[in-house]
Amino acid sequence: MRHSGVCSGSCGVWGGGRWPGVTVVMVPRESFGFAAASLASLYRETAYPFELIYVDAGSPGGLRRHLEKESREKGFRLIRRGRYQPPNQSRNLGLAEARTKYVVFSDNDVIFSRGWLESLVLSAEETGAAVVGPLICEDEPHHENIHNGGGMVRVEEIEEGGEVRRHVVQKTFLSGERVSEQPAGELGRLPCGFVEFHCVMVRRDLFGRIGPLDEGLLSTREHIDLCLLAAQEGEGVVCDRQSLVTYMGGVGLRWSDVCFYMLRWSDAWDLASLEVFRGKWRLAEDWYFQRRYRRLGERRVHALIRPVVGRLPFGRGFEPVLGVLERWASRWLSQRYARRHPVARGSLGRHREEKRLGAGARFLSVKLRSDGTTRRVYVDGEGSPMGGGVGWKAGSFFWGGVAVLERGGGCEVFDLGGGLGFLDAEWGV
Numbered sequence: 001m002r003h004s005g006v007c008s009g010s011c012g013v014w015g016g017g018r019w020p021g022v023t024v025v026m027v028p029r030e031s032f033g034f035a036a037a038s039l040a041s042l043y044r045e046t047a048y049p050f051e052l053i054y055v056d057a058g059s060p061g062g063l064r065r066h067l068e069k070e071s072r073e074k075g076f077r078l079i080r081r082g083r084y085q086p087p088n089q090s091r092n093l094g095l096a097e098a099r100t101k102y103v104v105f106s107d108n109d110v111i112f113s114r115g116w117l118e119s120l121v122l123s124a125e126e127t128g129a130a131v132v133g134p135l136i137c138e139d140e141p142h143h144e145n146i147h148n149g150g151g152m153v154r155v156e157e158i159e160e161g162g163e164v165r166r167h168v169v170q171k172t173f174l175s176g177e178r179v180s181e182q183p184a185g186e187l188g189r190l191p192c193g194f195v196e197f198h199c200v201m202v203r204r205d206l207f208g209r210i211g212p213l214d215e216g217l218l219s220t221r222e223h224i225d226l227c228l229l230a231a232q233e234g235e236g237v238v239c240d241r242q243s244l245v246t247y248m249g250g251v252g253l254r255w256s257d258v259c260f261y262m263l264r265w266s267d268a269w270d271l272a273s274l275e276v277f278r279g280k281w282r283l284a285e286d287w288y289f290q291r292r293y294r295r296l297g298e299r300r301v302h303a304l305i306r307p308v309v310g311r312l313p314f315g316r317g318f319e320p321v322l323g324v325l326e327r328w329a330s331r332w333l334s335q336r337y338a339r340r341h342p343v344a345r346g347s348l349g350r351h352r353e354e355k356r357l358g359a360g361a362r363f364l365s366v367k368l369r370s371d372g373t374t375r376r377v378y379v380d381g382e383g384s385p386m387g388g389g390v391g392w393k394a395g396s397f398f399w400g401g402v403a404v405l406e407r408g409g410g411c412e413v414f415d416l417g418g419g420l421g422f423l424d425a426e427w428g429v
Contacts, residue, residue, distance in 0.1 A: 020101040020121060022201070023051045025094030027087055029107035029198075030264045031257035032059050034248045036066055041111045043074065048117040050104075052076035053094040058084040060256040084260050086218040086269070087197070089343050095204075095212060104201045111246045113143050119243040120201045123189055130203040130235035131227060133195025134243035135187070137179065143244045149174030150192035150239025153224055155281060165284040170194075170224065179244070187241040194227035195239050198247040202226070209233050215343050216276035218269040220292075225277060253303055259333060262326070265299045268334035272347035296352045300326060 024042065028035070042052070054076055056067050064080070071078040079093055091105050102124065104117070116134055124132045138147040151172040157164050173192070174182070200223070210229040217225055227237050253261060263269070274289055283289075305326055309319045331351060338348040 019048070020125065021051070021099075022048065022102045022104060022117065022121060023053060023094075023098040023100045024104045024106055025053050025055065025091055025098065026106045026108055027055045027090035027094065028057050028059065028085075028260070029087060029109050029247075030249065030261050031109065031253055032063050032260070033252050033254050033257055034109040034111075035059065035063055037248075038106075038108050038110050039067075039070060042106070045112040045114050046117050047115070048121065050117065051098075051100060053079065053097050055079045055081070055085075055090040055093050057081040057090050058260060083341070084263055084337070086215060086264075086343060088213040088217055088222055089215045092212045092215065095207065098204060101204060102201050103204050104199065105197055106199045106245075107197070107247060109248045110199050111142050111248065113244040113246075116199075116243045116245055119240055123238055123240040123243075124201060124203065127189065127191070127236060127238050129191070129238040130206045130233075131195060131200060131230050131237040133200045133237075133239050134245045135174075135179070135239065135241040136196055136198050137244065137246040139246070139248060142246045144179050144246075146174045146177045146179060147198075147247065148172055148196045148239075149177075149186075149241055150190050150237075151194045153193035153227065155228070155283070165286075166282050167286055168224070168281065168283055168288055170288070173239075190239045190241065192237055192239050193231070194224055195237060197223045197226075199245045200226075203235075206230060206233065206235060214276065214280070216280075216346055217273045218344060218347060219264055219266075220270055220273045221277040222273075225280070228281065253307075258304065261303060262300060262330040263333045263337060265297075266330045266334035266347070267296045267327075267352045268331065268338070268347040268350040269344070270296055271350040271352070272344070275350075276346065293352070297323075297327065297330075300330060 026039070026042070039054070052074075054067060054071070056064065056078060058081065059067070067078055070076075077097065079097070081090075081093075087107070094105075095103060102121065104120070120132050120134060123129065133148075133150065135146065136148045137143050137145050139145060149172075151170065153168065153170045156167050156169055158167060159165075170193075173190070174186070179187075210226075210233060213222065214225055230237055270292070274292060277283070278285060278289060301323065305319060305322050308322060312318060334344070334347055335349070338344040338346075
């Protein structure tokens, strides 16, 4: 059913004239805690007529019942799957049912602002852009802390040693800035290279040329892939900074969110996604990818481990142990899922250790007190541990399950092999 009771079809009557039809496809992003608030915000803040297709994949019982009730009362289409799904798979389910000129993909943790949708439609109609995204903010206060104001992305071909190598170059605009501090001229329409999937509107006929969203991108680079494909087809991408939405990522995770969150941001899903993206665009495995390898697991550390550690007396000392346990659980979940569901088959057997060596990587020699054996701990070119992304300090995780417990000479080390050791002063190349 079309919100506001306007007739269905590619166009509808609104505000005294005919406007193009819009279907909103809402899918789970990483958790379920803000899903009810996001749905309520969509209907409260959206005056422009729309059709809603809600894809519910693996939500807890309370939310399932709430969505069923809301679907009956508001008349939107509810597609239910009893298991977790990668976002692109859920988006494609909604896309297959859409019949309107435009499709908006929205995550289930987005809070909308008044007028967001009509602004996107007006931008698309006046610029002809096939992909239009709003100014995306994050967390509280709503619509203030900027996450993404569009960005630049391109693939460059560079001759290196007689061989042409392809590199992706990416830059995000306005990230970390505040809406209230922006000059008036900054908050308009910006032709750009990419916008993000937290909320994005796409002209539906584009998919007739590029096909559905790539389900091999399980967790990352989906937005970059879509925007590169649009540019390849000669279509424009615009960030409409007059349209504001806020995503509530990593805020208020509940116990019922933990398994989905660990799967969604598992090392295996990230690695499989990066591999698909790199192969699809024939890219060199350069610093762009090395940087992301080093950050594997960082989201889980901040969203799952740090909140627990912060509530425990002397909790910092438990962080390495909790990190090892969480990493094991995340790996188990991702491998179990991959064996059961073909969409994630590319993540089977993937783990962070396969990408331990980056550009300029070195190692520390670690002597275990338990048995006197020496092991190598890999660090990046600046002496920071590779993995976790938390820097060289107490509690940092190293590749291979090794974590620093104490800083300084004779620094104690926790190792998956079961021993405690100390860091020697030896370096290798």
